Amino acid sequence: MGSRRTVTAVGTGLTTVLVVSVAVIELLNVEFSALVGLPVGVLAGVVAFLSLWDSLDELSPFVRRVASAYATFGLTVVLLLALRYVNVARGTLSVEVIAGVAIAVAILTYLGLWLTDRAVSD
Structure with missing residues (x-):
C-alpha cells in the first residue's frame, strides 16, 4: 500500500x-485574482x-477508489500539459481535450480498481 x-x-x-x-x-472578478x-x-x-x-489506510475501499481516481485526474492533467508544453501534439491537446481525457482516465482508474478489488474479494 506504500506506493499507492x-x-x-x-x-x-x-x-x-x-x-x-x-x-x-474564475470566481473572483478582479484583475490580479491569481495572486489570491x-x-x-x-x-x-x-x-x-x-x-x-x-x-x-483507514478509509473504506470505495473511498480509496474514489480518492485514487481523483488523484489520477490531476496527474493526467499535469502530464498532458507537460506534453503540450514540449510541443508534443500541441494542436491536438486543447484545454477541452485535456479535461476530457483526464476525466476518462479517472473513470477508467475507478473501474479498474473496482474490478481488482472485486476479484480479490471473490
Missing part, C-alpha cells in the same frame, strides 16, 4: 491545487495531501 498511498496523496494534493486555484481565479487563487489552491492542496496521507 504516496501516489494517491500526491495526486490528490495536486488535483486540489488545480481545482481550487482555477475556481478561485494560487496561494489558496496551494494551501488547500497541502491540507488535502496531509489529510489523505494520514488517513488513507
Whole structure:
C-alpha cells in the first residue's frame, strides 16, 4: 500500500491545487485574482495531501477508489500539459481535450480498481 498511498496523496494534493486555484481565479472578478487563487489552491492542496496521507489506510475501499481516481485526474492533467508544453501534439491537446481525457482516465482508474478489488474479494 506504500506506493499507492504516496501516489494517491500526491495526486490528490495536486488535483486540489488545480481545482481550487482555477475556481478561485474564475470566481473572483478582479484583475490580479491569481495572486489570491494560487496561494489558496496551494494551501488547500497541502491540507488535502496531509489529510489523505494520514488517513488513507483507514478509509473504506470505495473511498480509496474514489480518492485514487481523483488523484489520477490531476496527474493526467499535469502530464498532458507537460506534453503540450514540449510541443508534443500541441494542436491536438486543447484545454477541452485535456479535461476530457483526464476525466476518462479517472473513470477508467475507478473501474479498474473496482474490478481488482472485486476479484480479490471473490
